[in-house]
Amino acid sequence: MTYPDSNGYFGIFGGMFVPETLVNALTELEEAYNYFLHHDTMQNQLNELLHHYAGRPTPLYFAQRLSKQTGVQLYFKREDLLHTGAHKLNNTLGQGLLTQFMGKKRIIAETGAGQHGVATATVAALLGLECTIYMGQVDIERQMPNVKRMKLLGAEVIPVTSGSQTLKDAINEALRDWVRNVKTTHYLLGSVSGPHPFPTIVRDFQKVIGSETKQQFQALYGTLPDYCVACVGGGSNAAGFFYDFIGSTVGCIGVEAAGKGLFPGGHCASLTLGTPGILHGSLSYLLQTSDGQVMDVYSISAGLDYPGVGPEHSFWKESNAVHYVTCTDEQALKACITLTQTEGIIPALESSHALGYILCNSQKFNGSNVIINLSGRGDKDLDTILKEVKL
Ligand SMILES: *Cc1c(COP(=O)(O)O)cnc(C)c1O
DSSP: OOSSOTTSEETTEEOOOOOHHHHHHHHHHHHHHHHHHTOHHHHHHHHHIIIIIIOOSOOEEEOHHHHHHHSSEEEEEEGGGSGGGBTHHHHHHHHHHHHHHTTOOEEEEEESSSHHHHHHHHHHHHHTOEEEEEEEHHHHHHTHHHHHHHHHTTOEEEEEOSTTSSHHHHHHHHHHHHHHHTTTEEEOOOSSOSSTTHHHHHHHHHTHHHHHHHHHHHHHHSSOOSEEEEEOSSSHHHHHHHGGGTTSSOEEEEEEEEETOSSTTSOOOHHHHOEEEEETTEEEEEOBOTTSOBOOOOOSSGGGOOSBOOHHHHHHHHTTSSEEEEEEHHHHHHHHHHHHHHHSOOBOHHHHHHHHHHHHTTTTTTTOEEEEEEOBBSGGGHHHHHHHOOO
């Protein structure tokens, strides 16, 4: 059995909880995507771009010094080396081509850390598409270099001042725009969340991370790693990294942001502390109050600052296919400094959560082969890191 089912459900999670006006658009998208998947010319074009434009395959790097220091055999899948500095481009290239394939000329997107906005604006420039990006005002302030990049790339950036002025509010605005302009516009959703078919489309475009990793590790050792670890915001880098390992002997571990601690408003650990509910068009684990209000969430890294999570992760949690854990701001910052000063790699604060969990539990993983998905590079986080750390 492969998931989702024909109605877009992963077990009880997922679905298409949207206004009537969007059901047609989503059905049209699903049909177009199924053609796209089996269209040789489109698939070749995507593979060419992933290779010559984005820089795939990304390296699988064995961190010798850090392994020696921790007693864990640590490998990093280097999505930080992908063009634009994070895994996001895998998805935006795919959906950008899909937009052209559907005959649409405009893309809109939401962004939190700004990475998805940059990756979307990049693809818009590459493919000659009009581009509008919705971004929470709070995120605009903490991610100014990415805002400047988007503008330079020719995108219009619209500040969102409703709610907590972060990612979930930007998604609401993008959905409103899509309802108004659905004939000409594709909503290029940035994670494995949202209504069907987005969780499947985004997972499929990110699957390349795990399939490459599997091949690379097998070419080296003729076997599988013991663990694959990734940070979970909406869950796209983790889903793409885990997908080819689900059901194998490999232990998949998703790390959520515990922020300042696991009290209400202090974190964004939706799978660890949430309950099933509907947000942005699908049923999944969600941080909500007992009367169903979406809770305010917090993480030092804007890319993880989201109260929900993709429905396939909820399914993997319930079926014990993936183990979900947490890492605090402080642990992530420490991991970020450690990787920087031991290996000369400055990781994104999001990715630092995955490493932070392993460093805090290194005894448990002693001698194991652990691959961490380095979802992005940390240049965008320099100001945040330097504010917290005395050098
Ligand atoms: C956006 C982002 C994330 C979180 O998004 P997912 O959909 O959970 O992958 C993680 N790492 C980096 C570097 C990001 O830019």
